[in-house]
Amino acid sequence: MDQAKKTIALVAHDGKKADMVAFVKDHIEDLRKANIIATGTTGSYVRQTGLEVELKLSGPMGGDAQIAALAAEGKVDGIIFFRDPLGKHAHEPDIQMLMRISDLYNVPLATNPATGSLIIQGLF
Ligand SMILES: O=C(CO)COP(=O)(O)O
Incomplete structure (x- = not known):
């Protein structure tokens, strides 16, 4: 982890992983300037774009909680969290916790590509 760089967390539910990969491709030049961390499965997909990613645990296994703790x-510095508004998740309390922690500590958190782009514009 390069302390001089911003750190961005990427998290996407299964129904939104394709959107996350597309988002990363659209913003890859800016994202290359940051430390990227991600929940396990999201990070594995994002790595296929060539972006370096530090993988945390998979979301249902505590990955959201790890990112919340770092926040x-x-x-x-920013969390891009594409939730699936149509999905149901066993780890819903962790999802709520990540959002709560981002509010508590005033960490920018985007839940869709439009606000994700605004966060990236604001950070770089
Ligand atoms: O479940 C998630 C976020 O709540 C995402 O976890 P994965 O990236 O491991 O699928």
Whole structure:
């Protein structure tokens, strides 16, 4: 992790992983300037774009919680979290926690590509 760089967390539910990969491709030049962390499965998909990604645990196994903990410690500058509004998740409490922590610590969090682009514009 390069302390001089911004850190961006990428998280996407299964129904939104294709959207996340498309988003990363659209913003790859800016994202290359950042440290990228991601929940496990999302990160594996994103790596296919060639972007370097530090993988956390898969979301249902605690990945959202790991990203929330880093955000609470001031180690995350932006979170791009494409939730599936049509899906149901066993780890819903973790999803809510990640959003709550981002509000508590005023960490920008985008839940769709439009606001994700605004976060990237704002950070770079
Ligand atoms: O479930 C998730 C976010 O809540 C995402 O986790 P994965 O990237 O491991 O699929």
